[in-house]
Amino acid sequence: MAFLEKLAYLMKMRRSNRFSKFQVALIASATILVALAPISSASAKGQSEHDRIVSYWSASRLHAAKSLDYTFSPGSKVAKRIETAQPSAKVGTASITPATYSGASTGQTWSDGGLALSATGKVFFNIGASLYVCSGSVLTDSDATRSIVLTAGHCVYDNASRAFVTNFLFYPDYKSNPTQTCASTTYGCWTASALVANYGFTSQTGFTTQATNYDWGFAIMGTGGKNSTQLDATVGSFPLDVGGFTANGNQAFAFGYPQASPYSGSDLIYCSGGIAADTLNNSSTWGLSTCTLTGGASGGPWMSNFATDRGSISSLNSYKYTSSANGMYGPKFNANTTATYNSALTATTNTSVGAPAPVPAPVAAVSITGTTVDKSTLTADTSGSTGGAASSTTYQWSRATTVGGSYSNISGATKSTYVLTSSDIGRYLKVKATLTNTGGSSSATSAATSVVTGIAPVACATISGTASVNSTLTASTSCTTGSSTISYTYVWSRSATSGGTYTPISLATKSTYKLVTADRGQYLKVTVVATNMAGTSTATSAAKGPIA
Structure with a gap:
C-alpha cells in the first residue's frame, strides 16, 4: 500500500511540473507493474460502485440534468430554488490562445485552457429521483489515495429533504468534449465515495441567509477516469486558500458552467473583477456585482492570486438576487471551511462537520412497583432503561384475567401511575412504556403483577x-x-x-x-x-x- 501511495504522490507532483520526463517514464513503468497487483476486496467494492454510478449517468440523464441554484429577493431570509434545463443547442469549443484573459470579465468564454480548464468541470447528482448539475473544481491535498472536489454545499446536501445527494459524478474539462458520455470525454469521469458539508449548512431546512455563510461542500474521489487513476494526478488541482480574500477590491476570478440563459451549459465561462461584501446579507459573504454567471455555475471556484491559468480557491459561486441579472455571490471562507476540508481528508462516509453527536436512541425497560390491593397506586418504573435519555415517555396500562392471558388496554390509563379499582380485583396488570428522543423510540412491556386482591369490608351502621x-x-x-x-x-x-x-x-x-x-x-x-x-x-x- 505504501508503494501505491508513493506512486500516486509522484504522479501528483508531475501535474505540478516538479519532475522530469525521465521520471514520468519511470512512473509509467511502475504503473504497469501496479496493474498486475491483486485488487483488495475494499478496492473492488469501491470500483464496483464507481462503475455503477458512471453507468447510471447515461447520455440522456446527463443532458436531462437541471441546474440547481438559489436566488434571494432583497430582504428575504430564504432563497427561491431555481432549476434550469440544459438547452439543446451547444456552443462550439473556443480555441486556446494563451494569456488572452481579462481582469474585468462580466462573463466570457475561457479561451486560455490550462489548469483552469482541466481541473474545473461539472458535477452531476441526484436529489431523490431528480437529476441536477452544478460546477466544481479539484483541490490539492496531501493524500495519495484520494482526490477532493470542491463545489457548493447545496450541490452535496439538500436542505429540504435533510439528506446528502446521491450518484455524485465529476466530469472534468467538460468544455473540450461536451459529448454527454463519460467514455468520450478528454479524461473520463470520477465518482464520489463520500460527501462532506458543514453543520452550519446542513442544520438549515432551507437555503437561508445562514446557509450562504456555509455553502461549500467537498466530494471525496477514488480512482476513476479512463485509466483508473487519481483525479488530481490526472487533471491537476488548485490549492485551497481560505484567507485569499480579505477586503473589498480584492481581485477574483470566478469560473463555472452556466446553462441558464444566455449560456448553454457547454462552455466554461469566467468572471473577473474586484469583490465587495454583500451588504444585503450583513456583509457576511462576498459579491462580484458585474458577474453574469447563471444557473449551473453553482459551486464553480473563485480564485485569488490568479495568474495565467490558475490561482488559489478562496470562495465559490453560491447565490444570486432576483432584482438583477448581474451579480454572483459566494461565502467567505474561514476556519469552518478549513475544518470541513480537513474532515474531507479522512472521511469515508457522508459527514456533517460540527454537527452535534447523534443522540443514541433509548432502550426501554419498565417494571411495576406498588401493592396489588384495591385502591392502591401502582407506579411504572423506567429507571432500568439504557441508551440515550428519553425526552418523552408514554404509558399504557392493561389487564387480563390470567397471568399469561390476553391483556386489554385500560381506557384512560396512560400515566406513569395507576390507582387500582374494583374492576381490577382478580386480574393481573402490565404496563407498556414508550421512550422517545431525537435518536428514536423504544418500547417495553413489564412483567405481570400478582393478582389484584380486594379490601375486606369494615361494616358500619x-x-x-x-x-x-x-x-x-x-x-x-x-x-x-x-x-x-x-x-x-x-x-x-x-x-x-x-x-x-x-x-x-x-x-x-x-x-x-x-x-x-x-x-x-x-x-x-x-x-x-x-x-x-x-x-x-x-x-x-x-x-x-x-x-x-
Whole structure:
C-alpha cells in the first residue's frame, strides 16, 4: 500500500511540473507493474460502485440534468430554488490562445485552457429521483489515495429533504468534449465515495441567509477516469486558500458552467473583477456585482492570486438576487471551511462537520412497583432503561384475567401511575412504556403483577328516621369501607332499655323498618353483615329510642 501511495504522490507532483520526463517514464513503468497487483476486496467494492454510478449517468440523464441554484429577493431570509434545463443547442469549443484573459470579465468564454480548464468541470447528482448539475473544481491535498472536489454545499446536501445527494459524478474539462458520455470525454469521469458539508449548512431546512455563510461542500474521489487513476494526478488541482480574500477590491476570478440563459451549459465561462461584501446579507459573504454567471455555475471556484491559468480557491459561486441579472455571490471562507476540508481528508462516509453527536436512541425497560390491593397506586418504573435519555415517555396500562392471558388496554390509563379499582380485583396488570428522543423510540412491556386482591369490608351502621309508631326507620351503611361490590344483610332488634338485651324482631330483615305498636317505649338497633369477595364484617348500630 505504501508503494501505491508513493506512486500516486509522484504522479501528483508531475501535474505540478516538479519532475522530469525521465521520471514520468519511470512512473509509467511502475504503473504497469501496479496493474498486475491483486485488487483488495475494499478496492473492488469501491470500483464496483464507481462503475455503477458512471453507468447510471447515461447520455440522456446527463443532458436531462437541471441546474440547481438559489436566488434571494432583497430582504428575504430564504432563497427561491431555481432549476434550469440544459438547452439543446451547444456552443462550439473556443480555441486556446494563451494569456488572452481579462481582469474585468462580466462573463466570457475561457479561451486560455490550462489548469483552469482541466481541473474545473461539472458535477452531476441526484436529489431523490431528480437529476441536477452544478460546477466544481479539484483541490490539492496531501493524500495519495484520494482526490477532493470542491463545489457548493447545496450541490452535496439538500436542505429540504435533510439528506446528502446521491450518484455524485465529476466530469472534468467538460468544455473540450461536451459529448454527454463519460467514455468520450478528454479524461473520463470520477465518482464520489463520500460527501462532506458543514453543520452550519446542513442544520438549515432551507437555503437561508445562514446557509450562504456555509455553502461549500467537498466530494471525496477514488480512482476513476479512463485509466483508473487519481483525479488530481490526472487533471491537476488548485490549492485551497481560505484567507485569499480579505477586503473589498480584492481581485477574483470566478469560473463555472452556466446553462441558464444566455449560456448553454457547454462552455466554461469566467468572471473577473474586484469583490465587495454583500451588504444585503450583513456583509457576511462576498459579491462580484458585474458577474453574469447563471444557473449551473453553482459551486464553480473563485480564485485569488490568479495568474495565467490558475490561482488559489478562496470562495465559490453560491447565490444570486432576483432584482438583477448581474451579480454572483459566494461565502467567505474561514476556519469552518478549513475544518470541513480537513474532515474531507479522512472521511469515508457522508459527514456533517460540527454537527452535534447523534443522540443514541433509548432502550426501554419498565417494571411495576406498588401493592396489588384495591385502591392502591401502582407506579411504572423506567429507571432500568439504557441508551440515550428519553425526552418523552408514554404509558399504557392493561389487564387480563390470567397471568399469561390476553391483556386489554385500560381506557384512560396512560400515566406513569395507576390507582387500582374494583374492576381490577382478580386480574393481573402490565404496563407498556414508550421512550422517545431525537435518536428514536423504544418500547417495553413489564412483567405481570400478582393478582389484584380486594379490601375486606369494615361494616358500619347507623339508624335514621323518626322514633314514633308508624314511622319508618332506615339502616344506613354509608360509613362501611372495603372493596366494591359489598352486599348487606340486616337484622332489626328491640330492648326495653337502651343497654339491655336486644331480641331480633321477626321478619325485620330489610334495610328499612316500619315501627309498630309493640315498639312503643322500646329501643331499637340494627345489625348489618357486610360481605365482599375479600371477607365479611358485622356491625350493630347505636340504639334508637325510646319509641313514642
